[in-house]
Amino acid sequence: MSRNAKINTLLLALVAALAVLPLALGLGDHKEEPFTGADGEAETAITEIEPDYEPWFSPLYEPPSGEIESALFSLQAALGAGVLAYYFGLRRGRRQGEERAAARAEGAPSAPDADTDA
């Protein structure tokens, strides 16, 4: 593995560790329902502060179940990851193509644009 790849892997491992540690250390054990969303907790806090508060608008569309909701969240992540992967794949392909073209140009010094490094 190159030094670059090692550093990148290390970064990913750190992120994974940060995500797994709270689970492994049981940091949610003091709660009735560990690891729920912070947004939901905020809603609970609002009702604690103002017991009479009623949300005055409800979402136009609500996923009918937790499964559908996580499916849509995965879709969001997949869309994002797909675009990122497309971007890096395209860039890598282009760079390789340019390198190959440059190598070919070097192999044939009579080519008129042999000395351009663009």
Next chain:
Amino acid sequence: MHIAEGYLPPVHAAAWGVASAPFVVHGVRALTREVRANPESTLLLGASGAFTFVLSALKLPSVTGSCSHPTGTGLGAILFRPPIMAVLGTITLLFQALLLAHGGLTTLGANAFSMAIVGPWAGYGTYLLFRRFGAPLMVGVFFGAFVADLSTYCVTSVQLAVAFPDPGSGVAGSLAKFGGIFAVTQLPLAVSEGLLTVLVMRLLTQSSKGDLLRLGVLARPEPKRHEEAAA
């Protein structure tokens, strides 16, 4: 960090909408200008938007025993400046409000203000500050993304505290409460976001040097600058 649909009183919801609108409109103009002037930016713009899409779908467990997600706005703010991120962040929020019932239309203004406006500006400012004092690129990127993430959740806490002051201890008491829910939970996640943003920036420096030079993220080598000045 999204304030759920209907959970801000109408006056607050409207006020945050009014506060956010000019930033988003200005952002749309900045985005159109950028795409017209540099059509080759479109790809990287898409990638920056995609990064916030992935990160804001990533619900991670945290030290408080609850889950939250990063925002992913620091990267785009550093690459393209904050106004453009106001647009990309708002699009992400709109997607989540319409399809996932996460956040909401009535709270879109408030959520856009925290995630698409304050976060990117605070992150970009931090990045610039680090760079100005000679910090290496990746150090600036890490702290820029870290601050973009954390400041978003601090703003959310303030927004809720102002809307729902504690009957006993007032806004300050509520702020402590909402800060405990959002900001503390977010600390390790902001570190994760910093690390992931550094990872993507490293990949970009390997694959897209040209883009980063044009956007001024990487400095041009001296002789090239002279060539340009002469041209």
